[in-house]
Amino acid sequence: MKPTPKSKTIARALLAWFDAERRPMPWRETRDPYRIWVSEIMLQQTQVKTVIPYYQRWIASFPTVEKLARARENTVLKHWEGLGYYSRARNLHRAAKEVVREHDGRVPDTLDGILSLPGIGRYTAGAVLSIAYNQPVPVLDGNVKRVVSRLFGLMENGATRKSETRLWEHAGSLLPATRPGDFNQSLMELGATVCLPQNPMCLLCPIAKHCEAFKQGEPERYPPPKQQPETKKIEVSAAIIQKEGKVFIQQRPRDGLMGGLWEFPGGKREKKENPEDCLIREIQEELGVTVAIREKLMTLKHAYTRFRVTLHAFTCDIESGRLRPTHCERWRWVRHRDLDKYTFPAANVKIVKHLKENGSS
Ligand code: SF4
Structure with missing residues (x-):
């Protein structure tokens, strides 16, 4: 889907809001693709405030992809202890070795290249390419799914491949050619701080006047709930x-x-x-x-x-x-x-x- 005049207006409004409201985070002070990659893996299903000390310890011990590649597995896992999902740490370690071995220590800057690394899916690839390399590649995490679903009034939650594809297309349709990394972060930030799952703060939202769910008066109807796996x-x-x-x-x-x-x-x-x-x-x-x-x-x-x-x-x-x-x-x-x-x-x-x-x- 191509950007439309309306999507350009939305992008401008979101970027202006992000410039004023962005929360300080250590990984927002860098364009280093390795550090952005580490932060994105840590942030999967974990809150920002939990991740910050882990990220700082990690970067202090493994400031470069080479340092991580040379580390012992037990040391790497120890730095992850408490974050859960240890396969993510092992994949990061494996991928760092591959970056050093196959890519001369430089995190790939193409979609195919970065997706070939262990543990990197489409979301992380989009985040690294847009934030570190300024490439117009969309992202779609849980927060972005919710914002996109509400903004366009889409009864989609990404539970099926078809639904996920529609959400990716709509997220991509919003992406501006300039500052794609900041734009992606603004969507994630809006989902994390304003367009909350319950009680979204629509009156503070910079894109409320373009939002279909807000116009309908029931933003929480979007996205439809996912079936939760039985515990x-x-x-x-x-x-x-x-x-x-x-x-x-x-x-x-x-x-x-x-x-x-x-x-x-x-x-x-x-x-x-x-x-x-x-x-x-x-x-x-x-x-x-x-x-x-x-x-x-x-x-x-x-x-x-x-x-x-x-x-x-x-x-x-x-x-x-x-x-x-x-x-x-x-x-x-x-x-x-x-x-x-x-x-x-x-x-x-x-x-x-x-x-x-x-x-x-
Ligand atoms: S207007 Fe409300 S529902 Fe729509 S994007 Fe903003 S916060 Fe979300």
């Missing part, structure tokens, strides 16, 4: 096995869920099992030993993707058998003070914190 409750038991002041940890297989992260061994409770029986069975299966439970350390709840997890952590000792871990990449006995050197999933981080604070041995 699943699971219970797991984890063993804090201790020996001579050290605790047993193992590294998850690299190619699976949360691959490469370290954890306390354990697993999912089966029907009719209590958490203690689950723990003893899991440890027998995973490590080939029988454990004696000492005490319950803690129970914690946490959520990831569509799972609601209740985790029961027990301190225990090996009672019999020879340790033969079979479900992990590597394993170690580690002193409590050294646990911080390893990257754990969010729930395990809480256990580590508890062990360190309480000096349990």
